[in-house]
Amino acid sequence: MGVAPGTVRAWESGRTTPRGRKREAYAKLLKTLAEEEAAQAQAQAPEQEPKPEAEPQPQPELEPQPQPQPVAAPGPTALTPAQAFDALYAFGAPALVRQTFLLTGRREQARESVERAFQAAWERWPEVARDRDPVGWVRATAYEYALSPWQRFRPRHRHPEPPPADPGDRTLLNTLLRLPARHRRTLVLYDGVGLDLPETAAETEASTPAAANRLLHAREAVAARLPALADPQVLHRRLAELASNERLRAAEPPAVRRGGERRARLRTRAAIAFTVALIGTTALTVRTAPTHYEPPVSPGQAVRGVPHRVAPGALSDEELELRQKLRDQVQDGPERLLPRPE
Template sequence: MTQSTTRTSSVPPLPPPKERRRLREAKAMTEKQVAEALGVTQATVRSWETGRTSPQGRRREAYARLLEGYAAELDEKKRAKRKRRSKSPETAATARPVAKTEAAGTAAPAPAPAPAPSRKKPLNRRPVRTVQADSRSRQNAQRRKEKAAALAGAAAAEAAKLTPAQAFDELYAYASPALVRQTYLLTGRRTLAQESVERAFHLAWHRWPEVAVDRDPAGWVRGAAYDYATSPWHRFRRAHRHPDPPNGERAGRALRKALLDLPPVYRRTLLLYDGLGLDLPETAAETEATTPAAANRLLHAREAVAERLPDLADAHVLHERLRELTETVSAPAVASAPAVRVSSERRAKFWTRAAIAVTVLIIGATAFTVVTAPRQYEPTPAPGQRVGGVPAPMGPQKLSRQDLNLRAKLRDVPMNGPERLVPRIP
């Protein structure tokens, strides 16, 4: 018992799925390389990074130690960069004359005044905005996210005092209205948007122990809602074959139409990055793609929107318009949180009973087969074979064609013979 406890305590904790992906990409490692190092498939590593599955046993320990090594190497690189910055050439050049002056016992001369910054206006050139430049310009947004995460941690500590139903109701009241608007922009169908959000919260309540400890519960529900909304099976439903007509909303109608003309993958990437303000790694993780693939999708989506709407060629303007659209577009109202919880429980009960019924049916069919099956082996009779040297049967048998012809001839011949050969009817 003591050895197992010691071993468990020595194993480093496994970071959240998004942190796993960030560490791998920061180390410039591909999913295939990590899979080969752990002895698993590339699809398994992808499912670990998206949070669909979690490693167990020795694989969990090996994966945790591998990520811990990546984190340690990244920390060492950060420390080395800080040391190089602290020992910059300007600092060293300033420190040397000061040290010589103190050794000579004289007063240090006043440093020369720094040259005044040039007031020359820069050239009026339009900067070329790329995905990397946008990521750098969002450092302040990332800092705000970190502060919000800290506040969310404090809120989570307070939410720990709530019951699961109360915590779910708060999450539903906070995230459901925005999710319905976002899903409506993603699909263009109000009924499908409402259905997708409700199904996502059904799944969240069914798996609440997992969702409650997630770093971003709203993001977990958003991923489930987007996956259900963009499922290709909806095209076979008559009510969802075509998007809904605009309901008197003139603001943003052209942008919504341009979004619906994009492929679903491009549309989702553009909505997550420019509409919700997620960074590129988070967008790639939620769309289950690599970071370069997500960047290419984003650039192609921006180019397609710029071709239709030249006013939105600037990425910053497009970001502002999409953000306003996600906050102002009208969407159908969703059901109440208790109704969603009751519906989720009823759905879980139905599928549980259906699974039990199918299992009982399979068991009954198997038992019937076992009871009615033959107890012993009965060999099949061998096929018949022709035996030679046996005399022809003398009894009545089927006449051949030659016998039939002879009988017919004999029946015809007596009519021309003597009368005694002709039978008479008494």
């Protein structure tokens, strides 16, 4: 196929899908294998002789899968959604808290991040229950919350927590925290959790070459300060020891479910209150808004240079004589002059 075995495992697990020519070649390979298997079965069918029925032999118990499927099976023993969620939480929460501690170096923040991730899973439980990797879904959500940039603005982030008691663990944790967030997450997923490179790239939303470069840079940075951890196997063991030596606790599943339901109710009430306030503000604006345009009145301004208005004074003798003359004349005015012909 021209690809790495990890890529084929990612195709078979459903995490990635082949595209283009690789998809056609992969489909042709599967078809050829199926045809060969069918031909071999037909060729061996006449040669098989009927065998007497044998007594059923006890089957050995299978080891538990690394990722349980919380989807309830049909039948009278089907689990309720709450029971399936509790089973998933009991299986994955302790390990996720330890992994998140390696990303943040803070015990309380690691616990809160995992609880918030499981609360988000409970809100979207039908979707998470049908997911092929429910633990991976919760892990990605917890990592995103723990590495969110706004975490640094929280008040408790200003107060450092007590470091690990062991000097080696303290040095390793400080080295991890000095790495960029993306490199740290890639290192924890690949060397801590044990995912392969395509799965790590898919969970960090990066291409496989980009994930490989981040992993190499992270390993080089760790080996530069701690040469004893240059071996990936030793690094994996030390990461597991660092996470296991800390006393990290996780809340009980019912408390996490109740906390998620309470947060959902608060968000719903806040959305309803905001909607009512918006409707009330809109109604008040419509009620009090003017129905026509009224131009604003210009403010008054003082005009300078105009003389003040003066009241008239007493009349002189000439003015009195003129007024009397006008009053004595006939009101009809002077006689009309008529033209005379010559």
